[in-house]
Amino acid sequence: MSQATAIKAAPETAVSERDMANAIRALAMDSVQKANSGHPGMPMGMADVATVLFNRFITIDPSKPDWPDRDRFVLSAGHGSMLQYALHYLLGYPDMPISELQRFRQLGSRTAGHPEYGHALGIETTTGPLGQGISTAVGIALAERMLAARHEPELVDHYTYVIAGDGCLQEGISHEAIDLAGHLKLNRLIVLWDDNSISIDGPTPLSTSMDQPARFAAAGWHVQSVDGHDMEAVAEAIESARRSDRPSLIACKTVIGKGAPNLGGSEKTHGAPLGDAEIAATRENIGWVHAPFEVPDELLRAWREVAERGQLARLEWERRLTASPRRAEFESAISGALPDAVFEALSTFRKEHVEKATKVATRKASEMALGAINEATDMTVGGSADLTHSNLTITKGMNRIAPGDYAGRYIHYGIREHGMAAAMNGIALHGGFIPYGGTFLCFADYARGAMRLSALMGQRVIYVMTHDSIGLGEDGPTHQPIEHLAMLRATPNLNVFRPADIIETAECWELALKSENRPSVLVLSRQNLPMLRQAHTDEKVSARGAYLLREPAGHRAVTLIATGSEVEIAVSAAERLHAEHGIAAAVVSMPSWELFEEQDDEYRRAVLGSAPRVAVEAAARLGWDRWIGDNGVFVGMTGFGASAPAPDLYRHFAITPEAVAEAARKLVI
């Protein structure tokens, strides 16, 4: 076990650890100054802590940054990105030469304003929106324990370290995250809190009196407080945290902008360059005689030795992997590739249910499809924000993850939608698993911050969002989504699937599983829906985003477009138009706007047709004009919902076959 050999004392080098930290301070203040934008205070304040952490504890290998058993480092206080970039330069990440630091916050540089996953090597997750890093880290630390439970400890045995600021700990999401981590006893998670008592508006007592150590203790965490500039004390605390059987908080009392003689300790260092005069005074004060962006060789050597030790650990791990009887399984899980059996099972599933014409709610269809998926692979890890038996996210034989027991594959996330989404991001980022989790579509609101990061990071996270309209019924307007489909569809790099029946549901599940670089939202009904497909096809037509579900006998006079539970209404309206008025209406099912948008013009024109169009969706109109065109009609919601049984609501809001047929008839005559 590489971790057991961790060294508490600083490795012997020709330079002092304080000088190593001062290199971070100088790089941070000079880069921010050159960019004339950024946050020098945090990197300068946390330079000592970060130096101890990286110099004595963290095992990473910049020459192979994605080595699976590396320690994970998450800069939750992402505005302090220069701390990470300075470290990456000092440690010798191949994509982080000094010229990148000189291009901090410039177009096309690797040194973005906040650390962006995929933008530079070694960045484990995108941070910046406060509280996301610490919450994502909970998922990373959980995935580590889960993967360790499945494989030998010699293959999976690493820590997740987080540097978090006051902002991270004030955000609500941090509550959800620390409660979950404390409950699950994620002892490989160590949070170093930059306790500098400064936020943007000024001293933190302007807005908070929270006793953070007591708060974390209440959540079951191991808690320590240290002087963040006393390097031995920091090392001792980290050592002790690593031995704890619980997640650890180390409150590091620091001075923001430490080293700056006049501005240190002030919010003025938080988000603005120090200015040339203060930078010169800081150089004097910390004894840093080197020019901007110059780090003397001996200091650089000391930092590169950290990387070399990491490389040795990585090579040792690779030898263990080669020798391991579990190598194939491990590598397969890490690759993220699903076995063909999953897709074969889904194909069989679709055939079977076309034949049976199974009529179930799409949430039930999702559960049934998941039954097939989860039997064919153990890479999927399910969960729900306390709506397991409403979202129908658990399938036969899934054991729950429990405190200290990580062998299961179902997570009771609690009433924590935002924490669930962030944890799923962490699980996906860690590797080895495909996370999916459920809540009501309306509560996508609560998870928005983390869902956006799923999309921005291109992670295969699957959101199972049920009770997707007024069809939810009696719970009323607070639980009935209206604007949520528009909100999700407007989000870049996010698949939004609203399947109409059990067949589309299975197809959409397959599309979500195959979207390796994009999160998906499955938008599912509470109420039963008939099977609408007329025959099995090997082609998964949902993959085209929209398709002609019903072609009329004669020349198309009108096209009815719908999604999800309203496709049934459109089909019924088409039948009525034909029977009562002799009007030939085509019905288009449109489970995914994003995928339809990606089709070529010819296909899209063929599906939409040149006849007038009516769209029906029990949601806000916003966005639908793209598909119905200048003369189209939209049948849907114009305000909030109401509390009543679902059929009453559909009638009350006039989202019915009669209303759709009438709208179509008026368009045609």
Next chain:
Amino acid sequence: MSQATAIKAAPETAVSERDMANAIRALAMDSVQKANSGHPGMPMGMADVATVLFNRFITIDPSKPDWPDRDRFVLSAGHGSMLQYALHYLLGYPDMPISELQRFRQLGSRTAGHPEYGHALGIETTTGPLGQGISTAVGIALAERMLAARHEPELVDHYTYVIAGDGCLQEGISHEAIDLAGHLKLNRLIVLWDDNSISIDGPTPLSTSMDQPARFAAAGWHVQSVDGHDMEAVAEAIESARRSDRPSLIACKTVIGKGAPNLGGSEKTHGAPLGDAEIAATRENIGWVHAPFEVPDELLRAWREVAERGQLARLEWERRLTASPRRAEFESAISGALPDAVFEALSTFRKEHVEKATKVATRKASEMALGAINEATDMTVGGSADLTHSNLTITKGMNRIAPGDYAGRYIHYGIREHGMAAAMNGIALHGGFIPYGGTFLCFADYARGAMRLSALMGQRVIYVMTHDSIGLGEDGPTHQPIEHLAMLRATPNLNVFRPADIIETAECWELALKSENRPSVLVLSRQNLPMLRQAHTDEKVSARGAYLLREPAGHRAVTLIATGSEVEIAVSAAERLHAEHGIAAAVVSMPSWELFEEQDDEYRRAVLGSAPRVAVEAAARLGWDRWIGDNGVFVGMTGFGASAPAPDLYRHFAITPEAVAEAARKLVI
């Protein structure tokens, strides 16, 4: 002071308090059974606590439910709505006869699935999405202290009582709320936690190990734990909470579904009817011999006496109001009507800046307009989620609200966007103030849950959301909104204003202040923008949502539509089209889609014109097809942003006068 006379012992009545509680139990289980939908477990579990609270402490008057100095009761665990409806029937609210309980959760009844503000008398706030009630109550309790600080204590002196469940306390928003309340020492806030150890998925230890009392203590709260079925103990705890100098948590250990002999204590009572057999067994068990929806007269009398005591207190208060020298000011504040001076000041402001052609960022324009507004009225209460000097929400002479000192009018909400939004809802609901608060537009994500409730409840809450596009620059994609305008525009009953210059900004502020039944979002730029209006008009043209800002000399060949910071780009493109190609381009500024949608067809057609259209907005396209039509072109964002100086980003994403002009030229030729 009405509160000082509170009685701890139960008033003497012919019936026992336990019987009074059993009336709640019976009404709840019978109503849920009749509806075949709802949550009986919570009302049955908390019936004893609620009975003590209402019978001995709460001062309300069902005959005048909006009496300003009433105590506020917030059912944060809104799914237990039958608790509230049963109480309202028993207390004799005039709109809550027994027939309404018999129509629980039916279309058009007052007894919606969750308590809806405005839907039945005496409901202080809409609850249901967990955590909102307790967080809104923080705003209510704060408004009480602020109003008391402005007026005599004999006019404002009431408590805010909350019943919260496990779900409320697991949600992240609760952290933001209790941290803020503890910090501000809101001692009139008393939270009764239904500590029943059951959530929907099962026993709470499935997902949490939080020591809630310790957590609240860490936030500076006064904390007690009692047996929630020991009525004397509950009364003692409430008495003690009322004397505390801090907000109070009373953990009430209860049995969910208390009274049901077989299902009590189980999650099965949480969200489903008990069933006829268990209801019969419960009747037997609690000795309730009455038919469904029958409450014996003597019990009803005991409950109605509570209302009568409240009425006496209200009449006493009215006498104090009549005698008060501050009556006029107090009534004016409560009315919510702004003095004319505010709008006169804004008119002067607009004249002045048209003349000066002031070029400032719209966030700066907002600060300047706020300067005029805040000088003309003290009803506005500002704040920011720790971005005061970025959102520019504080104006000269605004003192901050501090722990124990509520005379100011600026709130440092901390890094708590969701908590801020909920608190603003509470301040608006309480009355006496118009709250506005700032954050970056991107972090509307964090506040979504509460913003939706602002809209659903129709509250005049004003969101000041700055840094509204890639124009934010170096902070990068995590801070650059893309889908947020679509998300907000799709939300019913929400004004979304994106003004283009200082004049539109002042107009939009006026529109927001005058929207008494609708929240507004002011979407503002970080970067400077020129004044575009060519002359002062008394008409506030922004009120029409969109208008012709520039009419071309000749026949309109193309229409360029833009909002906010992109209007400058459209104007410049129009000039270029004229100069380089002789193409006559009109420019439409469209600060509010909602208000434009409300105009008549004729006006809309006149503005949009029949020429081809190009829209430009540095955001997602979703929704724009409504305005550009079948052949229109959209110039905007197609994915996430990037980190770089703003001018570089506009060029990089080709949102420039050149690109707009080129798109228009291609449309026209």
